Every structure is written in C-alpha cells, then in structure tokens.
Amino acid sequence: MTDKIYNIVAINPGSTSTKFGFYHNSEKVFIENIYHNKDELSRFGSIQEQLSYRRLLVENRCECNGVKLSEVDAFVGRGGGLLSSNGGVYCITDKIIYDCETAASGVEHPAQLASQIARQLANKYGANAYIVNPPDTDEFQDLARVTGIKGVYRDSHVHCLNQKEVARRYCEEKGLNYNKCNFVVCHLGGGVSITAHREGQMIDSNDNLIGDGPMTPLRAGTIPATKLLDLAFSGDYTHEELEDIIVRNSGLSSHLGTSDVKEIMRRIEEENDEYARLVLDAMIYQFSKAVGECACVLKGKVDAILITGGLARSEYIVRSLKQYVDWIAETWVMPGEWEIAALASGAYQAMTGQVPVLTYTGVPVFRGFRSLKYHL
Numbered sequence: 035m036t037d038k039i040y041n042i043v044a045i046n047p048g049s050t051s052t053k054f055g056f057y058h059n060s061e062k063v064f065i066e067n068i069y070h071n072k073d074e075l076s077r078f079g080s081i082q083e084q085l086s087y088r089r090l091l092v093e094n095r096c097e098c099n100g101v102k103l104s105e106v107d108a109f110v111g112r113g114g115g116l117l118s119s120n121g122g123v124y125c126i127t128d129k130i131i132y133d134c135e136t137a138a139s140g141v142e143h144p145a146q147l148a149s150q151i152a153r154q155l156a157n158k159y160g161a162n163a164y165i166v167n168p169p170d171t172d173e174f175q176d177l178a179r180v181t182g183i184k185g186v187y188r189d190s191h192v193h194c195l196n197q198k199e200v201a202r203r204y205c206e207e208k209g210l211n212y213n214k215c216n217f218v219v220c221h222l223g224g225g226v227s228i229t230a231h232r233e234g235q236m237i238d239s240n241d242n243l244i245g246d247g248p249m250t251p252l253r254a255g256t257i258p259a260t261k262l263l264d265l266a267f268s269g270d271y272t273h274e275e276l277e278d279i280i281v282r283n284s285g286l287s288s289h290l291g292t293s294d295v296k297e298i299m300r301r302i303e304e305e306n307d308e309y310a311r312l313v314l315d316a317m318i319y320q321f322s323k324a325v326g327e328c329a330c331v332l333k334g335k336v337d338a339i340l341i342t343g344g345l346a347r348s349e350y351i352v353r354s355l356k357q358y359v360d361w362i363a364e365t366w367v368m369p370g371e372w373e374i375a376a377l378a379s380g381a382y383q384a385m386t387g388q389v390p391v392l393t394y395t396g397v398p399v400f401r402g403f404r405s406l407k408y409h410l
C-alpha cells in the first residue's frame with residue numbers, strides 16, 4: 035500500500051435527491067444531499083433526460099465546495115439499469131453505459147444515471163470511473179429462484195450496496211473475513227430487504243419491489259395470491275395503479291395514513307392508539323419471520339444478524355425485533371444507510387488493489403434452467 039491520498043467523488047442519484055460525497059481514501063471530507071422537488075424533475079420527459087442536469091449539479095457543487103476536479107482520482111457511481119451481475123467493483127465500460135442508457139434491467143430508476151455521470155466526469159477530468167455493488171447484483175443460489183409456477187422465477191432485488199458495506203464494517207470491527215462468514219442482513223427502510231449472506235454471497239432474500247416478504251412503511255410485501263387476483267380483477271384498479279399501491283403506497287401508510295414511524299410511535303405512546311400498535315407490531319413480526327427464513331437457508335450457521343436502514347433508528351423496532359431473533363445469533367445495529375461511504379470505499383479498495391476490478395459482461399447471471407438434465 036502507498037501513502038498516496040486518493041481523491042474520490044461518489045455519486046448516488048435517487049428519486050427525490052442527488053447525493054454525492056468527496057472522500058480522501060475512505061475518509062469522508064463532505065457529503066451533500068441535493069433535494070429535487072417534483073416540479074424541478076417533472077420538466078424532463080424521462081429519467082435519461084435528467085442526465086446533464088444532474089451531472090452539472092454534481093460538478094458545480096463539487097467546485098463550490100472546493101474540490102479540484104482535475105485532481106480527482108476516481109468518480110464512482112451506484113450503478114443500476116444493468117443486467118444481473120455478481121457483486122463487486124466494476125470499471126465503467128461502454129457496455130455499462132449502453133445498458134444504463136437503455137435501462138437493460140427493464141427498471142427505469144435514477145440510479146442508472148450514476149455510472150453515466152461518473153464516466154462523463156472521469157473522461158473530462160482524466161480519472162478512473164467505477165460502479166460498486168449495483169442494485170442489479172444477483173448472487174442467488176438456484177434453490178432461491180424456483181417458485182411454484184414453472185417459468186416464474188424469483189429475482190434478486192436487494193439493498194446490496196448498503197448491506198455489503200454494513201457486513202464489511204462489522205467484519206472490520208470484529209476482525210473477521212466477510213468471505214468466510216454467514217450473516218442475516220436486515221435493511222429496514224422505506225423498502226426492506228432481509229438477506230442471507232453465505233461466505234460473501236447474497237444467496238437469498240425477499241424481493242420487496244415485486245411484493246414479496248414483510249410489509250414496510252410504504253410497501254405491501256407478500257399478499258395472499260388469490261386475494262391479490264381479486265383486487266386485480268375487481269375493475270377498481272389499472273395495472274399501474276395496483277403496482278403503485280404494492281410498491282409505493284401500502285404497508286404502514288395504507289393502514290395508518292403515514293409511513294413516518296416517529297409519528298406512529300407518538301400515536302401509540304400519547305394516544306394509546308391500539309390499531310397503530312397492532313400494525314407496527316405486525317410489521318416487526320413479519321421482519322422476524324424473514325430473518326428466521328434466512329437463518330434456515332444458512333442451516334442455522336449465522337455469525338450475526340446485522341440491522342440497518344432508517345427503521346433501525348427506532349429503539350422500539352430494534353428492541354422488538356431482537357426479542358424474536360436474538361436466540362439465533364448476536365445482533366448488531368448500524369442505523370441509516372452507508373451508500374456514499376460504500377461507493378468511496380469500493381473505489382479506494384479497487385485503486386489500492388485490495389479488491390479486484392471486475393468487467394461487466396452484459397450476460398445475465400441467471401438465464402433459466404434449460405441446461406439442466408430433464409428440464410422440459
């Protein structure tokens with residue numbers, strides 16, 4: 035390792051904000067979160083059309099904060115829009131840019147702008163360009179993919195960047211090797227992914243984006259299939275409306291009219307709101323069932339249960355969840371999300387040779403089971 039200090043700009047565009055951070059090696063210099071109101075973004079016809087706007091924002095705000103862009107060693111973005119790939123640090127190639135521009139994953143999300151912004155800035159200022167553990171990461175074992183209907187498979191939609199960073203930090207603190215440990219990592223935020231990590235691979239998880247697993251402050255989680263069919267064919271909803279409910283407008287918000295857990299706790303504590311308590315407790319109960327599933331997937335060999343995300347700031351949620359699961363393994367709580375730090379740290383580790391720099395192939399990691407003997 036050298037004494038060189040690497041200057042790193044990490045970029046994470048979200049639905050309502052563009053977050054970016056400036057790092058020396060993996061030490062934060064600053065993080066800035068630029069909020070976009072609806073009107074600001076609604077003048078763009080598509081997410082892709084927001085590219086120049088968001089890139090200029092990052093560039094200008096970096097300069098305003100005193101970052102000498104010509105001295106930046108790496109621009110690193112979150113990724114997104116890609117075909118499924120293994121976790122890790124990837125150099126941003128033309129293939130990545132093409133797949134992001136065309137949202138090859140089939141899901142349009144502002145995250146797909148991250149690699150494009152990173153690459154444009156890296157080209158302009160002569161730096162490296164990376165993405166780290168993109169949301170398109172798929173490390174599922176085959177067993178996790180099969181459903182009860184042939185041809186319908188489960189996909190990996192995990193808060194991979196944050197989950198792997200939390201696991202990495204736990205290992206750093208305890209002197210462990212992530213690739214030799216088993217964890218259940220619970221990302222508890224507006225969306226929830228509860229994931230079995232086996233020796234460095236995220237082998238199974240719920241898929242909250244398609245209505246699978248626990249309900250969340252905003253999402254439905256698993257709904258009994260034929261009851262969902264009844265809703266779908268009731269004539270009361272279009273396909274888009276029902277999808278919007280499942281992914282963005284259900285969970286705590288459906289029951290209680292708010293997804294704000296602090297407000298829900300206020301109702302419980304100050305107004306003795308019994309229904310609010312029932313619904314909040316049910317959500318935590320569902321989290322615990324998902325942890326139990328992961329523990330079984332790991333055959334009981336769980337080194338720790340790591341709890342992160344905005345909901346991990348709630349003492350009530352953490353305490354209640356621990357009561358269900360702490361017989362399985364030690365629990366470790368790291369509230370909030372660590373995505374910008376994870377990006378910077380990934381770029382730093384790549385530039386210092388601590389992790390390999392991977393090349394995105396554009397060949398999805400899962401292509402069905404046709405190659406298996408006796409598959410009809």
Ligand SMILES: Nc1ncnc2c1ncn2[C@@H]1O[C@H](COP(=O)(O)OP(=O)(O)OP(=O)(O)O)[C@@H](O)[C@H]1O
Nearest residue numbers: 222223224225251293294295296343344345347348
């Ligand atoms: N201090 C707190 N106490 C209780 N609940 C909190 C606290 N801070 C945040 N939350 C709750 O955490 C949830 C939001 O979590 P988070 O900010 O991780 O979500 P997000 O970033 O919007 O979504 P995602 O995590 O899926 O990317 C909300 O329900 C919010 O009320």
Ligand SMILES: CCCC(=O)O
Nearest residue numbers: 169191192225242243
């Ligand atoms: C990759 C993000 C997963 C989610 O939002 O549920």
